[in-house]
Structure formats: C-alpha cells, structure tokens
Amino acid sequence: MTYSGAVKVGGGADVHELTALMISKVAVGPMNNNAYLLRCRATGEQLLIDAANETGTLLQLIGDDSIASVVTTHRHGDHWQSLEAVVAATGARTYAGRYDAEGIPVPTDVPVEDGDTIEVGQVSLTARRLIGHTPGSIVLVYDDPHGHPHVFTGDCLFPGGVGNTFEDPRAFTSLLDGVEAKLFAELPDESWVYPGHGHDTTLGSERPHLGEWRARGW
Template sequence: MTTYHGSVKVGGAPDVRELAELIITKVAVGPFDNDCYLLRCRTTGEQLLIDAANDARTLLAMVGDGLGQVLTTHRHQDHWQALDEVVAATGARTLAGRYDAEGVPVPTDRLLDDGDTVEVGNVRLTAIHLVGHTPGSIALVYDDPKGHPHLFTGDCLFPGGIGNTFGDPDAFRTLLAGVEQKVFGRLPDETWVYPGHGNDTTLGDERPHLAEWRERGW
C-alpha cells in the first residue's frame, strides 16, 4: 500500500488514504487549485463528497457508482461550481452551513449547525461552525476510533495560518478565536488537517504558531 501524502496537482492522480472504517480520496481541480475530498464508508460503500468545487467530469469519475451526499464547506464560488452538475448526475443530497446556504445557488437539503452529526454509512463525523472567512463555514471532523482525528477545514485553516478574512480585523479575531477554541482547544496534535486548497498539515505542526498568527493579524 502506498503512503498517503496529500499533495495533489490539478490534472494529476488523486491521493487515497485507507483508514480502518473510512477511505479518503483527495483530488485537486482548477482553476483555483481547490481540494475536493471523497469519503467512503468501508462497510456500506456510502459516500460523501466535500466541495464539488469544479470539473464535474473529474469528480464524477472519482465518485463512480453512487453518491449519497455533497457537503459545501462555505459559500465562495470556487467551492461549488460543479455542484449543480454533480447533484444532477447523482441525485446526492446537499449539505451546507445554515448561515452560508443562501449563498450557494443549488438548494441545500440539510442545514448544518455547530455540533451536528453527519453520517456516511457507519461512519460519523461532526460539524464545526466557524465564523470569519464567511458567516457559515463548516469544518468536519472524523474522530477515528482506531486512530487519530481527521479534520476537513475548507478555507478556515491552512498550513501557515487561518483563512483569508479580507483585511477585516474583527473577522480575523473571530475566526482565530473559533479555530483556537473549537479546533486546537478540542483536538490533539495528531489531528490531520485536510484544507480547501494546497497540501495537508497537522494541528501539531500549526499549534506553535498561533501567537505568531495573532500578532501578524492574518
């Protein structure tokens, strides 16, 4: 079995991580180098796609037969450009944060709030509502009972900092506080972070830099 590294390129092969109960497939799509993640329950085969960002053809090829749900992490256009086509082709139910759903042009079947459970077959994940990059961004954590947690952060946390708050100091303070409290304050250093763009990281790699992020203001 090849080792998962989480470094993917637009037009390149997906990277696959096989956990005891869940298979995670990561692929990059253009033109903004978005990361999309397919979660598949090993027992039931049920699947959830995180961010139908673009390039429906690539996403549908990755999905194969049967997609139950698509979660849109937040309202920004680069994260839902293929959503309509993917839903039309698969009949998947749509999920989005309660306060971002109005900015997603495809109707949302389920509005997510902080702490809500998202089930993918026998696998359970928990929604984390984070404010600052957008009003209703949703991160999703899978606390692997046979390993460490896995955290899908959308555009709220990356290697090297939190998400863009567009020069708004209040939004920056709100997002940083949310990430510190709900992510770093609850999850261990071993937690693997899957962001909305670029390479993966861990909370342990990022935790020492929180004070630096606060000082620089972005």
C-alpha cells in the same frame, strides 16, 4: 503507497486508507481547489466534500457507486461550481452551513448547525461552525475510534495560518478564536488537517505558531 495529500490539478487522486473510512483527495482548477471523497468501508456509502469544479474529474472520482451526499464547506463560488451538475448526476443530498446556505445557488437539503452530525454509512462527522472567512463556514471532524482525528477545514485553516478574512480585524479575530477553541483546544496534535486548497498539515505542526498568527493579524 503512503498518503501524502500532495495532489495537483490534472493529476490523480491520493487515497488515505483508514480502518473504517477511505479518503480520496483530488485537486481541480482553476484555483487549485481540493475535493474529498469519503467512503465508508463497511457499507460502501460515499460522501463528497466540495464539488468545486471539473465535473468530469469529480464524477470519475465518485465512480459507479455514486454518492449519497455532498457537503459544501462554505459559500464562496470556487467551492460549488460543479455542485449543480454533480447533484443532477447523482441525486445526492446537499449539506451546507445554515448561515452560508443562502449564498449557494444550489438548494441546501440539510442546513447544518454547529455540532450537528453528518453520517456516511457507519461513519459520523461532526460539523463545527467557524465565523470569519464567511458567516457560516463549517469544518468536518472525523474522530477516528481506531486512530487520531481527521479534520476537513475548507478555507478556515491551512498550513501557515487561518483563511482569508479580507483585512477585517474583527473577522480575523473571530476566525482565529474559533479555530483555537473548536479545533486546537479540543483535538490532539496528531489530528490530520485536509484544507480546501493546497497541502495537508496537522494541528501539531501549526499549534506552535498560533501566537505568531495573532500578532501578525492574518
């Protein structure tokens, strides 16, 4: 089956099989959040991105092999409703951006700075801090040596625009500047984008519209 990233609440996961990494995407309610399970194919170690909600759904996705770690992309509550329960069930290490950790009620074991590396088995993810949706949102970049990059953007980048900056012009400019400098300027068009809600996209699909986003202010 070809991966599309089109998942729905109550439905099954969609699995993106890469050479060294398997990425399983599932949607949970009530805000159509995406959670991503990353599995190193060499070691079997697993990492969860955003324990958003529906603990049972997430634990079923994780399966009997459990997870070594869970990354919370940012402090907004819809992205960590099941974090406490998932950590209690798995004993996973918790990661979050250093400047958002104080807004997450589950203790962060590893505060993450811009440029830090997070490992899942033999696979390395690079964290990039983006300021605007929240003060300490992080995106995770897997620069696949066997293909193109894969980018987990939380609520910082979606098909059609950057994340909500709550009608704050300075926050919008900061977020768009960061997305342009740390994602679009550094990564190729083929880079696959996995957002915190809704459908996937690629940087190439969104790149032609950066000027439109800046002009409209959201």
